[in-house]
Amino acid sequence: MMKRRLMMVERIMYVDSKTPLNCVFTAKISGELPEGHFKNALVKIQQKHPLLRASIDEKSERYPLFVEDREIAPIPVRIVERHTDEDWLRESETEWFSLFNEEKKPLARLVWVRGKDVSEILWVMPHCISDGTTGVTLMRELFDLLDDPSLELKPYYAFNSVNDFLPTDFDTKNKKYKAKLYLLFARAFFLLQRKSKNRNTGKNYALHRKLDPVTTSLITEKCKANGISVHAILCAAFMQAFQEIKGKKAKGKVISPVDVRHFIPEIKQDHLFAFAPTVDLAIKKGSSDLLNNARQIKTDLVQKIETMEARELLWMGEQMHPIVDRMIAMLKSSNGGHDVTLSNMGKINIPDDYKNFKIETIFSPTVAFPWLNSNTLVATTYNQQMDFTFMSNENFLPKEEAIKIKDKAIELMTTSL
Known part of the structure; x- marks a missing residue:
C-alpha cells in the first residue's frame, strides 16, 4: 500500500486543498463508443496505476501525503451532449477549476463530449500526478481498452521516496551539506523579499x-x-x-x-x-x-x-x-x-485507426x-x-x-x- 510524502515539485503543483491546478488532455474521435466499455477500461487503468487509487492527506503529517485507499471510488465519467466543435475547449476550461477534494474519490476523471458521429474525450487530472507523458499514456490505454475490452494492463509498484532513484554511489553526506547551504540562502532570500499583494484577479x-x-x-x-x-x-x-x-x-x-x-x-x-x-x-x-x-x-x-x-x-x-x-x-x-x-x-x-473508431485528432493539453x-x-x-x-x-x-x-x-x- 502506497503512503508517501508528496515530492517538493508535487507539492508546488498541488498548491493546497483549496486551489485547483488541473491538466486536461483531449482527443477527438469518430465512430461508436459503447458506454459499457468505459467502465471496464477505467477499472483496468485504475488497477494499473497506484496514483489513481490514492487520495491526498493533508492532516496526518506536517506535509501532505499520497495515501492509497482500497475503498477508492471508480474513475467517474461525466457525459455532456456535443453541439459545436468548440465544446471541448469550454469543458476543458470548466474542469480547470473543479477540485479533487472529495473523500474516496480518485485523482482523475473523464469527460465525454458525446455527439452522434463525433465525440471528444477529456482526461482531467491534478498536475501533481501528471505530466504530458502521463496524459498520452492514459489516453492510449483508454483507446486500447475501448477497442479491445479483453486487453490486460500490467500493474507496477509505486516508489516510496526519491531515494529509490539514487545510485549506490550517491554522496549523501556531501550533498546534505550543499543542501543545507542552499536552504539557508533560500530562507535569507525570502526574508529579504517584500511581500507582494499582486495576484491574478x-x-x-x-x-x-x-x-x-x-x-x-x-x-x-x-x-x-x-x-x-x-x-x-x-x-x-x-x-x-x-x-x-x-x-x-x-x-x-x-x-x-x-x-x-x-x-x-x-x-x-x-x-x-x-x-x-x-x-x-x-x-x-x-x-x-x-x-x-x-x-x-x-x-x-x-x-x-x-x-x-x-x-x-x-x-x-x-x-x-x-x-x-x-x-x-x-x-x-x-x-x-x-x-x-x-x-x-x-x-x-x-494510433489513429482502431477497429471500432478513428482518432480524428489530439489537442494539446490545457492548464490554468x-x-x-x-x-x-x-x-x-x-x-x-x-x-x-x-x-x-x-x-x-x-x-x-x-x-x-x-x-x-x-x-x-x-x-x-
Missing part, C-alpha cells in the same frame, strides 16, 4: 490553433534543412513574437520542461509521474534573426540537458520542503523573468496556473498536424495581446524559415 483563458499538414510539413522540413529542431524554432519564434508585441516589457526568455524519463529510466514511459526538470532558454533582446536565434537555442538546450543531474535535482528538492509555501507565494505574486513556459511534447505516439505569470504554451504534433494551446490570465496578459503573439509566432515560423 482576471479570467484564465486558452487559445487554440491547429496547423494543416502542409504547413506543418513546411516547418519541419525547413528545420531539418537548416539543422535546427522544431523545439528551437518554437522557442525563438515565440520569444521574438513577445518582443514585437510587448516591446521593452518582453523578457527574451522561456522556461522549457524536459521529460524526466530521459534521465531516470526507472520511471517508465507508461508510469504516472509529475516532475519535469526545466531549462531556461534565452535570446538577445532586440535580436530578430530567427534562424540564428534558433541555432543558439538548440546549442544551449543540448548543453543544458547533457549537464542536467535529474536524480540530484529530485533529491535536492526534498531538502527544500520547509520553504515550499514561500515558493508558492512567490509564484502567485511575482512577474517572473520569462515570457512563457513552453512545453513541446513532440509527436504523440497514439494560479501563478501571476501564468503564460503557458503547449505544442504537440499528431497526424502530421502541429497543434498549439496558449494559456494565460486576462489580468497578466490580455487575451487580445495573446492572440497577436500567437499569430505573430506562427507567421514567423511559416514565412521566415
Whole structure:
C-alpha cells in the first residue's frame, strides 16, 4: 500500500486543498463508443496505476501525503451532449477549476463530449500526478481498452521516496551539506523579499490553433534543412513574437520542461509521474534573426540537458520542503523573468485507426496556473498536424495581446524559415 510524502515539485503543483491546478488532455474521435466499455477500461487503468487509487492527506503529517485507499471510488465519467466543435475547449476550461477534494474519490476523471458521429474525450487530472507523458499514456490505454475490452494492463509498484532513484554511489553526506547551504540562502532570500499583494484577479483563458499538414510539413522540413529542431524554432519564434508585441516589457526568455524519463529510466514511459526538470532558454533582446536565434537555442538546450543531474535535482528538492509555501507565494505574486513556459511534447505516439473508431485528432493539453505569470504554451504534433494551446490570465496578459503573439509566432515560423 502506497503512503508517501508528496515530492517538493508535487507539492508546488498541488498548491493546497483549496486551489485547483488541473491538466486536461483531449482527443477527438469518430465512430461508436459503447458506454459499457468505459467502465471496464477505467477499472483496468485504475488497477494499473497506484496514483489513481490514492487520495491526498493533508492532516496526518506536517506535509501532505499520497495515501492509497482500497475503498477508492471508480474513475467517474461525466457525459455532456456535443453541439459545436468548440465544446471541448469550454469543458476543458470548466474542469480547470473543479477540485479533487472529495473523500474516496480518485485523482482523475473523464469527460465525454458525446455527439452522434463525433465525440471528444477529456482526461482531467491534478498536475501533481501528471505530466504530458502521463496524459498520452492514459489516453492510449483508454483507446486500447475501448477497442479491445479483453486487453490486460500490467500493474507496477509505486516508489516510496526519491531515494529509490539514487545510485549506490550517491554522496549523501556531501550533498546534505550543499543542501543545507542552499536552504539557508533560500530562507535569507525570502526574508529579504517584500511581500507582494499582486495576484491574478482576471479570467484564465486558452487559445487554440491547429496547423494543416502542409504547413506543418513546411516547418519541419525547413528545420531539418537548416539543422535546427522544431523545439528551437518554437522557442525563438515565440520569444521574438513577445518582443514585437510587448516591446521593452518582453523578457527574451522561456522556461522549457524536459521529460524526466530521459534521465531516470526507472520511471517508465507508461508510469504516472509529475516532475519535469526545466531549462531556461534565452535570446538577445532586440535580436530578430530567427534562424540564428534558433541555432543558439538548440546549442544551449543540448548543453543544458547533457549537464542536467535529474536524480540530484529530485533529491535536492526534498531538502527544500520547509520553504515550499514561500515558493508558492512567490509564484502567485511575482512577474517572473520569462515570457512563457513552453512545453513541446513532440509527436504523440497514439494510433489513429482502431477497429471500432478513428482518432480524428489530439489537442494539446490545457492548464490554468494560479501563478501571476501564468503564460503557458503547449505544442504537440499528431497526424502530421502541429497543434498549439496558449494559456494565460486576462489580468497578466490580455487575451487580445495573446492572440497577436500567437499569430505573430506562427507567421514567423511559416514565412521566415
